[in-house]
Amino acid sequence: MRLVFAGTPEVAVPALDALLASDRHEVVAVVTRPDAPAGRGRRLVASPVAQRAEEAGIEVLKPVKPRDADFLARLREIAPDCCPVVAYGALLPKVALDIPARGWVNLHFSLLPAWRGAAPVQHAVLAGDEMTGASTFLIEQGLDSGPVYGVLTEQVRPTDTSGDLLTRLAFAGAGLLAATMDGIEDGTLRPVPQPAEGVSLAPKIEVEDARIDWATPALRVDRVVRGCAPAPGAWTVFRGERLKVKSVRLVTDRTDLAPGEIAATKSAVFAGTGSHAVELLWVQPQGKKPMAGADWARGVRIAAGERFEA
Numbered sequence: 001m002r003l004v005f006a007g008t009p010e011v012a013v014p015a016l017d018a019l020l021a022s023d024r025h026e027v028v029a030v031v032t033r034p035d036a037p038a039g040r041g042r043r044l045v046a047s048p049v050a051q052r053a054e055e056a057g058i059e060v061l062k063p064v065k066p067r068d069a070d071f072l073a074r075l076r077e078i079a080p081d082c083c084p085v086v087a088y089g090a091l092l093p094k095v096a097l098d099i100p101a102r103g104w105v106n107l108h109f110s111l112l113p114a115w116r117g118a119a120p121v122q123h124a125v126l127a128g129d130e131m132t133g134a135s136t137f138l139i140e141q142g143l144d145s146g147p148v149y150g151v152l153t154e155q156v157r158p159t160d161t162s163g164d165l166l167t168r169l170a171f172a173g174a175g176l177l178a179a180t181m182d183g184i185e186d187g188t189l190r191p192v193p194q195p196a197e198g199v200s201l202a203p204k205i206e207v208e209d210a211r212i213d214w215a216t217p218a219l220r221v222d223r224v225v226r227g228c229a230p231a232p233g234a235w236t237v238f239r240g241e242r243l244k245v246k247s248v249r250l251v252t253d254r255t256d257l258a259p260g261e262i263a264a265t266k267s268a269v270f271a272g273t274g275s276h277a278v279e280l281l282w283v284q285p286q287g288k289k290p291m292a293g294a295d296w297a298r299g300v301r302i303a304a305g306e307r308f309e310a
Helices: 010-020 048-055 069-078 120-126 162-186 218-227 293-300
Strands: 002-007 026-031 036-038 043-045 059-061 083-086 104-108 131-138 148-155 235-238 241-251 262-264 269-271 277-285
Touching (some): 002 010, 002 048, 002 069, 010 048, 010 083, 026 048, 026 069, 083 162, 120 131, 120 162, 120 218, 131 162, 218 241, 218 277, 262 293
Parallel strands (some): 002 026, 002 083, 083 104
Antiparallel strands (some): 036 043, 104 131, 131 148, 235 241, 241 277
C-alpha cells in the first residue's frame, strides 16, 4: 500500500522505521506537527518524525491544522491507500479521515477500551496496572473509540517509569503496526468493535497533577513519581521552592515520620507518607541539576521535624 505516516514525537519514530523497512508498503509522505521552539534559545526545531523523514528523503507535511485546505489538497494528490498514525498530536477532521481508501489506523499504547486519551501509559502506571499493551484501531470521530485490528500485551514492572514502559511499547508496537498494515493489505484483518464495558479515560497529565500528596500511602507516592517521569515530573515544595522528586524507594519498616516529614542520615533522606516512609533517591532543586537525595539533604541541612509543604 501507499502510506502517509502521521506522527510527531520520538516515540513514533520506531513505527516509522518499521514501515520504511517493509518490502510490502511504500511510505510516500509524513504528516507531523509544525516546528516548535526548543532549548534555551527557543529556536524552532523540527519534530523527531520530521527529522527522520527528511533523512529518508520523504516529503514532510506540517499543517498548522489538519483541516487546512492546502494540506487536504496535497493529501488528495498523494492519494494514500492508508494513513498509519502514532502520537500525531492533533484531532483529524472527517474531511481528512475520508481521503485514504482504507482510512487512518492508529497505534495506541493501551489495551482498548482501557485508557482512551492522550496519556495512556502514564495513567496505567498511576493506577498500578500490572498489565498494559498496545492496540491498532481504525480512527473514527470519537476519542480512541474505533474498531480494533490487533493488540499486544506488556507487563508493567514494579520499577517502571512511564518513560521506560513507553519505550518498550514503542518498539513492540512498531511491529504490531507493520503487521496491521500487512493484514489490511492482504485482507486477513478485519477491525472488531470495542466492547462497551471497561472504558477508562487517560487525559493529559498536567503539572498540578504531578504534585505529591504526602498524606496518601507510600505506594501512591511511588506511582506518582514513576507515572510522571520523565514528564511533567513529580514535585513537592520545600522552604517555598519547588523540588522535583525523580525517584523514590519504599521503606516499609519505617513508620515514625508524619506525612511530609523529612529525616536525613549521613547516607539517605526519608519522607513520611500516609503509610510508611519513602527514601528520596534522586531529586532536582529549582534551577539546578538532578542530584542524589542524600547530597541534597546535606546541602540544605534538614532541621528536626521539618516537612514538605502540603
